[in-house]
Amino acid sequence: MYGKKVKLRFLFLTLILGSVILTVFLILQSLKENVIYFQSPSEIKSSAELNKKKIRVGGMVKEESVFIDSKEVSFIITDFKNEINVVYSGAVPNLFAEGKGVVAEGFLKDNNYFLATKILAKHDENYMPPEVKEAIGDK
């Protein structure tokens, strides 16, 4: 028979181990559900299946493509190979402008039409999200 102390220690260890396993499981599980993938217009065009989950699209805002009315803003994101139409109603960050880099978050309606729910603010005009830099190649 084991002493009381050993038993207690064993119980304590099982509790810790159990909670660690539970934690890891929980985190990984919700990680799967909440990951947002980043895609460039070219990647969207070339994929056969339409991604139903929330994604981010990044590239340049095409010159002369921004239209605005009282309800929404529409524009085209390009990576100089392919482009995609974006419609957005919501707050537009200040550094959003034609010819500048942009990252939009939202859902694909088809592989030419993106409904954005958020346009990400950038803190610095020279700052280009690394994803965008890569998406448009070294320019």
Next chain:
Amino acid sequence: MLANQIGYYSLILGLLFSLFICFVSIKDFKNNNKSVSQNILNLTFLQLIFVVVSFLSLILSFINSDFSNETVFNNSHTSKPLFYKISGTWGNHEGSLLLWLLVLTLFIFLFLIKSREQPKKYRILTLLFQQIIIIGFFLFVLMTSNPFNYLFPIPIEGLGLNPILQDPALAIHPPILYLGYVGTSVIFSSSLAAVIQNYITKDWGEHIKKWVLVSWIFLTVGIMLGSIWAYYELGWGGFWFWDPVENVSLMPWLTLTALLHCIVILEKRGALKSWVIILSITTFTLSMCGTFLVRSGILNSVHTFANDPARGIFILIFLFFLIILSLGIFFVFNKENNENPNNFFWLSRETSILINNWFMMYFLSVVLIGTIYPIFLEVVSSEKISIGPPFYQKLIVPFLIPFLLFMSLGPRLKWIKSKIENKNSLIITFIVSVLLTFFIIKNLTTDLLFYTVLVSAAFFLFFTTLKEIFITRFNNVPQTIAHFGFSLLILSILFNSILSSEIITNIKIGEKYIYSKGEIFFKRIEEKKESNFNSIIAYFEIKDENGRIVKLKPEIRIYNQPIIITSEADIKMTLLEDKFLVMNLVKGKEYFNIRYQIKPFMIWIWISVLLLSAGGLMSVFKQKYEK
């Protein structure tokens, strides 16, 4: 010019003094004197003076707009107001590292002064470990991020400071945060010294608790300042975005909070020694990761790493060196004492603090994985992902329910063995909380059950702590105030998120936007010229459902150097709610994009964080007073 030279050479002298201090300390360590030699104290003081001189000369270069200095050239401009010229000193990578160094040397000097009653060998070892960190930082600054690089030919004008950083809250945010971060370095060094000297005792716990408290207060206030800034400057109307940069400041806060609680067990009961040491090591490692990750740009993506490989590699090597050193010391010297009183009943103060620590570690793992995983995945599979706020909310919010309940009950328990007293009054408080919650939120949200339980738990903590402050006069006032602050924080955040509403629309000058609960009238704009920016001030009149009119004047600033547009939100702050209006320019178009938000109880979020820190502050003074 001259200031530049003085600054640079003081830095080198400071580094030489580090080596000198190490040498003298090792000699003094072997000596049989009872107290630390006065020479060491003098040398540490001189080292501090050198770093102060270096820092002041950098400030002077910024004030004089001395563009022969590369750091000044990159981050300043003659047209900038004096206040932001000064705060620009630490608004950049090089300057902020110099500030780190300054606080490091300041704190070790304070430590030596404040620890006179402590054993001599322990003090010297702490100094030595701190000097290792200091040497690391000196080398890092001098080799990869020298703030005194010379530029020739001397440029006429600087590049300017990012306007978004030209803000009073952000001017004091880094120094306060650094006081917290660097405070953890003292905890780190002293816990390693204590391990080697086998001095992890109640006395040590009492002595180091002050440092834990002070670092914790600064870290808390520092995070709050950053959050306030994000709220009014970034124009999204939120105060926490689960952005990686925010997460890295939250992580050391979580471990420090855990440490704060279990250092009490060490102080009162002499137990949990190894855990205290592990937490001290983790906290400092996380603090250092935090500063480096933010400053080196690793966080946006691993790719930015490649921009300056020297910095990144130096950081990694230094971090690994410290981690291996500390773990090595921990495993070699840490002795498990058998007489240590680890046995306690399941229902006791010890258990409740362990539960607190479990939650802190859980929250830490969530934040850590959410922050690191995207970087990890990109390295492994070059897939680019981001993890949004839902991830954190889903994993953290439900766990707040048991956390709040334990927080209400835990402090009432006694050490070693306890039973729950005043069961009836607790049950009554609980029922009142549930009923109150139910009546308040029954019409407010769709997810009634979940929110009722969550808000009830928060109210339960709110009432139990309130009762202790006013009726029972429980002996531990600082702790009760801090816990009360926490319950208020959770309540404000919850009601803020449930009751917030927003209108986003694009609007022309002179137009009126009518929505279900009122109307927004865009009267006119006015243009103004300031020394370093032009501003467009818009005049809005917003009518709510009761016909009351609020006038708000959001502003768009077009800075000239560098050319950056920023939005200044206009916020009408009252005790009950904030009315928040921010306007954005969509280039070259006649429409302005506006975002109008009503955010209830916003001010209470800040007040409750202040209460939380006030609890910490009272605890520091209480400790002094009781002596």
